[in-house]
Amino acid sequence: MKRLAALLLTLTFSSFSMAADSFKVCWSIYVGWMPWGYGDEQKIVDKWAKKYGIEIDVVQINDYVESINQYTAGAFDACTMTNMDALTIPAAGGVDSTALIVGDFSNGNDGVVLKGTDKLADIKGQQVNLVELSVSHYLLARGLESVGMSEADVTVVNTSDADMVAVFPTAGVTSVVTWNPLLSEILDMPGANKVFDSSQIPGEIIDLLVINTETLKANPKLGKALTGAWYEIMATMSGESKAAMAARTAMGVASGTDLAGFDAQLASTEMFYEPAAAVKFTESAALMETMKNVAEFSFDHGLLGEGAPDAGFIGIETPAGVYGNKSNVKFRFDPSYMQMAADGKL
Amino acid sequence: MKRLINQNPSRVWRIGLALLPFAIILLLYISASEARLAENAQDKLLPSFGQMADAVQRLAFEPSKRTGEYLFWEDTGSSLRRLGLGMLIAASLGMFFGLMTGAIPLVNASLAPLITIISLVPPMALLPILFIVFGLGELSKVALIAIGVTPFIARDIQKRALEIPREQLVKAQTLGANTGQIMLRVLIPQLMPRLIDAVRLSLGSAWLFLIAAEAIASTDGLGYRVFLVRRYLSMDVILPYVAWITFLAFIIDYLLVRASRFAFPWHAQQEGK
Numbered sequence A: 001m002k003r004l005a006a007l008l009l010t011l012t013f014s015s016f017s018m019a020a021d022s023f024k025v026c027w028s029i030y031v032g033w034m035p036w037g038y039g040d041e042q043k044i045v046d047k048w049a050k051k052y053g054i055e056i057d058v059v060q061i062n063d064y065v066e067s068i069n070q071y072t073a074g075a076f077d078a079c080t081m082t083n084m085d086a087l088t089i090p091a092a093g094g095v096d097s098t099a100l101i102v103g104d105f106s107n108g109n110d111g112v113v114l115k116g117t118d119k120l121a122d123i124k125g126q127q128v129n130l131v132e133l134s135v136s137h138y139l140l141a142r143g144l145e146s147v148g149m150s151e152a153d154v155t156v157v158n159t160s161d162a163d164m165v166a167v168f169p170t171a172g173v174t175s176v177v178t179w180n181p182l183l184s185e186i187l188d189m190p191g192a193n194k195v196f197d198s199s200q201i202p203g204e205i206i207d208l209l210v211i212n213t214e215t216l217k218a219n220p221k222l223g224k225a226l227t228g229a230w231y232e233i234m235a236t237m238s239g240e241s242k243a244a245m246a247a248r249t250a251m252g253v254a255s256g257t258d259l260a261g262f263d264a265q266l267a268s269t270e271m272f273y274e275p276a277a278a279v280k281f282t283e284s285a286a287l288m289e290t291m292k293n294v295a296e297f298s299f300d301h302g303l304l305g306e307g308a309p310d311a312g313f314i315g316i317e318t319p320a321g322v323y324g325n326k327s328n329v330k331f332r333f334d335p336s337y338m339q340m341a342a343d344g345k346l
Numbered sequence B: 001m002k003r004l005i006n007q008n009p010s011r012v013w014r015i016g017l018a019l020l021p022f023a024i025i026l027l028l029y030i031s032a033s034e035a036r037l038a039e040n041a042q043d044k045l046l047p048s049f050g051q052m053a054d055a056v057q058r059l060a061f062e063p064s065k066r067t068g069e070y071l072f073w074e075d076t077g078s079s080l081r082r083l084g085l086g087m088l089i090a091a092s093l094g095m096f097f098g099l100m101t102g103a104i105p106l107v108n109a110s111l112a113p114l115i116t117i118i119s120l121v122p123p124m125a126l127l128p129i130l131f132i133v134f135g136l137g138e139l140s141k142v143a144l145i146a147i148g149v150t151p152f153i154a155r156d157i158q159k160r161a162l163e164i165p166r167e168q169l170v171k172a173q174t175l176g177a178n179t180g181q182i183m184l185r186v187l188i189p190q191l192m193p194r195l196i197d198a199v200r201l202s203l204g205s206a207w208l209f210l211i212a213a214e215a216i217a218s219t220d221g222l223g224y225r226v227f228l229v230r231r232y233l234s235m236d237v238i239l240p241y242v243a244w245i246t247f248l249a250f251i252i253d254y255l256l257v258r259a260s261r262f263a264f265p266w267h268a269q270q271e272g273k
Helices: A002-013 A029-041 A044-050 A064-073 A083-091 A135-146 A162-165 A182-187 A213-218 A220-237 A242-254 A259-267 A274-284 A283-300 A335-343 B011-039 B048-060 B073-102 B105-120 B123-134 B138-163 B166-174 B179-216 B222-232 B235-263 B265-270
Strands: A021-029 A054-059 A078-082 A097-106 A110-115 A127-130 A155-159 A175-179 A192-197 A208-210 A269-273 A316-318 A321-323 A327-335
Touching: A002 A162, A021 A029, A021 A064, A029 A044, A029 A054, A029 A078, A029 A097, A029 A208, A029 A242, A029 A259, A029 A269, A044 A054, A044 A155, A044 A220, A054 A110, A054 A220, A064 A078, A064 A083, A078 A083, A078 A192, A083 A097, A083 A135, A083 A208, A083 A283, A083 A327, A083 B222, A097 A213, A097 A220, A097 A274, A110 A135, A110 A182, A110 A208, A127 A135, A135 A175, A135 A192, A135 A283, A155 A162, A155 B222, A162 A175, A162 A182, A162 B123, A175 A182, A182 A192, A182 A259, A208 A220, A213 A220, A220 A242, A220 A335, A242 A259, A259 A269, A274 A283, A274 A335, A274 B138, A283 A316, A283 A321, B048 B073, B048 B235, B073 B105, B073 B138, B073 B179, B105 B138, B123 B138, B123 B179, B138 B179, B166 B179, B179 B222, B179 B235, B222 B235, B235 B265
Parallel strands: A021 A054, A021 A078, A097 A327, A127 A155, A127 A175, A316 A327
Antiparallel strands: A078 A208, A097 A208, A097 A269, A110 A175, A110 A192, A316 A321
16 A cells, blocks of 8 residues: 555656656756757757767756756756755755756846835835745845845735736835846836845855756766766857857747847856856855855745754755755765866766 | 445445545555655655644744744735635625626616626736736735626626516516615515525635735735745645635635525525525
């Protein structure tokens, strides 16, 4: 009975890869993750998978949170997400996860927008519309901190990202926190002022490709193939060559804009085109400090699970050291695959 | 040999058979949850009943760390207020338009087609417009319920009013009643239990509209909480909330049935209950 039920539920909730060398990766629309869609379309991922004798299925998921939940439930072996969501969803859910590729960090892509004033301090007492418990919420908390306020000084209204652009012009809405491409859409509206953005906390909102640690350990080929494919796409899309323009145009169109729009988003994203830069960033002590901030924010908002007695309950391993509980490490930054790419060993 | 179609369960058996599917679902859930938790003690997908009880204990009986409120009751209160207000508006408007179009052919000719068309508009598709017109506050959430449910009730009441035997209206007229008196003394008393039935039937959609509106922009409410904790896969909160919503819906339905039977016993007899 128990076995049967377990089997039924495993079948329902996780993909049962019959062939051990077939893997699934999910991604969602965001400037820093569009390369995955492009790499899939151009068969770059397939090429690298073939090189290592495995199969990789790249799947686009329209709902960002749903993609992370699917990954956490075991339906995907790897998925794109931010550092904060990787900590609060899979890692807090006991799924040991590794940041295989540190793709970029938000450098202005996330922002706080106020109506009719350009001073962040005027946010006091206002209702702030944002996707609660997301990186927007984190950005707001960091912004408030910078002007000596706390979340108690505002009222946070949970608002779906899908409706953010539509609700901004309405009368009751005076301030929102959101990300691109919604942010640029809102900033085009009359009266909108960006009063704080992620370029003021550079390197804190990081976009990753997160992979299940056990899967990676058992299949280093998967890590190599994904990393190899990623940096080939990076090399293709950077610069001003014809091929790079074509690649970025394709990514722009896929995300609902054009080359100019996509380049504008890239301008506020610090892409790590070179693996060496990503390795350096991952190895820096600043990353550990960021993860500490993120862990404390997450703990304050009850995102680390109820069993968590303090912010360090979930250990976070970075090359500079472990933050928090060393015997409960569930989130790891592992630059070794990016290092291989930097060394040309893939 | 007694044929299967003639075998009726006794009272005790009937209760047992009714409970059986619930027991099977419960057992399947418990064993699957145990299996997943044995593999990963922090798994969030299928929490144990102990974990769910902890979550309820925390939300219902301990003040929130951030706001000092008892979240569970706050959520329940806000949602029931929105639902109640929305249904009250929908029932009043529905009764009014249903009665008018059902009783007065002139009004029927001009309004009935409009109500039919409005009832075909999916309210969820109107939500972005509602947000722009009414803002993100309470008003748009109540308006969504009212707009979604009113045409349904109005059409139902209209149909019931037209079903009332013509003879009754003629009789009332021979007794000297005018239009207003006929509506007040003949139509409304007979339509009231129908209204309660219509409200009961539309409560399902009303809940749907409520949860949908709360999911999109809110600071509290049952739907808000479910969609908020979905962000970090907190099934230990979601499952009890879903059970609680189901329970509330059941209680409201039950109370309406009792109210209908108490106030209009003749209607219950007519329906054979």
